Amino acid sequence: MTCFIYILLNELSYTFGGIFVSKSELRREVLKARSRLSPLEVAQKSELITRRVLSLGEFRRARTIMAYVDFRNEVKTGELIRASMAMGKRVAVPLTDLQHKRLIPSLLQDFPGDLAPGAWGILEPRPGSLRPLEPEELDLVIVPGVAFDEKGNRLGYGGGFYDRFLPQTRPGTVWLALAFELQICPEISPGPHDCPVHLIVTEERVIYTGATRGPTASFEPGGGISLGCQHCAPHDEESKRKALEGVFAQYRGTKGALIPLLQEAQEIYGYLPKEVMEMIAAELRIPLSKVFGVATFYAQFHLKPRGRNIVRICQGTACHVRGASRVFEAVSAKLGVGRNETTPDLRYTLETVACLGACGLAPVMMVNDDTHGRLTPERAASVLEQYE
Numbered sequence: 001m002t003c004f005i006y007i008l009l010n011e012l013s014y015t016f017g018g019i020f021v022s023k024s025e026l027r028r029e030v031l032k033a034r035s036r037l038s039p040l041e042v043a044q045k046s047e048l049i050t051r052r053v054l055s056l057g058e059f060r061r062a063r064t065i066m067a068y069v070d071f072r073n074e075v076k077t078g079e080l081i082r083a084s085m086a087m088g089k090r091v092a093v094p095l096t097d098l099q100h101k102r103l104i105p106s107l108l109q110d111f112p113g114d115l116a117p118g119a120w121g122i123l124e125p126r127p128g129s130l131r132p133l134e135p136e137e138l139d140l141v142i143v144p145g146v147a148f149d150e151k152g153n154r155l156g157y158g159g160g161f162y163d164r165f166l167p168q169t170r171p172g173t174v175w176l177a178l179a180f181e182l183q184i185c186p187e188i189s190p191g192p193h194d195c196p197v198h199l200i201v202t203e204e205r206v207i208y209t210g211a212t213r214g215p216t217a218s219f220e221p222g223g224g225i226s227l228g229c230q231h232c233a234p235h236d237e238e239s240k241r242k243a244l245e246g247v248f249a250q251y252r253g254t255k256g257a258l259i260p261l262l263q264e265a266q267e268i269y270g271y272l273p274k275e276v277m278e279m280i281a282a283e284l285r286i287p288l289s290k291v292f293g294v295a296t297f298y299a300q301f302h303l304k305p306r307g308r309n310i311v312r313i314c315q316g317t318a319c320h321v322r323g324a325s326r327v328f329e330a331v332s333a334k335l336g337v338g339r340n341e342t343t344p345d346l347r348y349t350l351e352t353v354a355c356l357g358a359c360g361l362a363p364v365m366m367v368n369d370d371t372h373g374r375l376t377p378e379r380a381a382s383v384l385e386q387y388e
């Protein structure tokens, strides 16, 4: 459900349901729409968004990130912060310096123990837990906002804190916004000091905005920090081995590097071959059984090659009652594979999931990042043909 608020003419002139509204009215209307989401909807959609962020190459490669702490009905960031810390990333949250109208990133050691209500009641670092970081140290910033368009233009809360903060980060820092689909508008006219974000993650998709303003002169999907994305991952064995050695060098001496190394290796190889796990074990000087244990514990890791296209069919309650089983059977028959299997030509991997967060479109299937809803078994099978 994309935002139905239209911005025409310029930054001060918008239409809402056919009526011209001011920027502040637009802000109010989007916030009102967002406040209508129930706690369960916010939690479910936030979980989907978190999952998408965790699988992004841009996020995985980031060693030091800053994430906002959610307030009211914003996309929740708690699980993302916890997962990032568990992955060994350095995670900062912003302290709002009202006097100087600036944000100060502060490194977390204990979440949420380091935090207490600060400006506007939002959780911020307590005075005794303030560990300031320089903005240049950040590889990725998770940005909140009221509304966005697909070009990355952002309507914030009106204080200008992020628009002042983001240009202080270094070239190559990824600016990633989290939003519910209802916050995505057709067009937002940027002001002269606004900073468009590079990526927007919603419960339905990842939007690479192509934003070129601000510190990152050009930003390609998967680019920005170090190695290429999965679409431009090295293809021959020699290049893959060199890329893996580069990753080893990047993480050498870093504590808690096992999971990031597994993620990077999987991005390079598409899965985790046994020889690669042996190389990781040798690099970290830990037993292969430990590497294997972690790789098999987390669902994000795959020990067998996966298809170029990942097909996920929802088996949640709403989809189930609207015929998800028949959709699954049709797709399974079309591909000639069962659940969690990959076609021999590596074109498709078929999976099932509990809920894709688009229950209103049930039955739902996702292929890669595309959501297909209100499916019939026939349409589900034919949709697959567009994916090479």
Ligand code: FES
Pocket: 314, 315, 316, 317, 318, 319, 320, 354, 355, 356, 357, 358, 359, 360, 362, 363, 364
């Ligand atoms: S049950 Fe929620 S999307 Fe299928």
